[in-house]
Amino acid sequence: MNTEKLxxxxxxxxKEAQIKLGFAKETTRLYYPVESLNAMLGIHTDNDEEMLExxxxxxxxxxxxxxLHFxxxxxxxxxxxPPEGAAYVHEHVEEPAFLKAMIELFRQNHHCSVADIRALFESFSKDYVCEKMPEGSDFDEVLYFKDASVDAYYYCVKEEMGHxxxxxFTKEDMENLW
Known part of the structure; x- marks a missing residue:
């Protein structure tokens, strides 16, 4: 079981929550679909009971x-x-430069466009991908860096009613969305 990835x-x-909302020494609750945990941990369970086991x-x-409690x-x-986990992240984990810039882009402009997001990606690396999402998807486009060392996540964006x-998403979760 690859617990390091989780x-x-x-x-x-x-860290993303702390960049957006600030640090608070409190319990953090995260919710994961079983499929996501299976992919991260490199295991196969069929349901939440098996995953808890x-x-x-x-x-x-x-x-x-x-x-951690499950x-x-x-x-x-x-x-x-637990709150000590939030404190550990606050004290020992640097803010990822790209994520910080992405959050700042949205903080400064609630009406930013996909073109603005593309420009941000390009400012970090010209070697990124921007693809249209399939018809009927919850998102318009997905953007990600070919070099995961810049940022390993896939960013799905949607423009709706001026916002x-x-x-x-992780790469594995993105593959499940497609």
Missing amino acids: IKNIIDQI ALGSSDLHDTELGQ SAHKGRIEISV TIYHR
């Missing part, structure tokens, strides 16, 4: 984020990170 994802999600026998209970919640797995939103 820990990194948890840290990344907490797998997580219960893993080494994820005592991490640099503190003691529960099933409406078909997803809730991972509860643009984004969601970040």
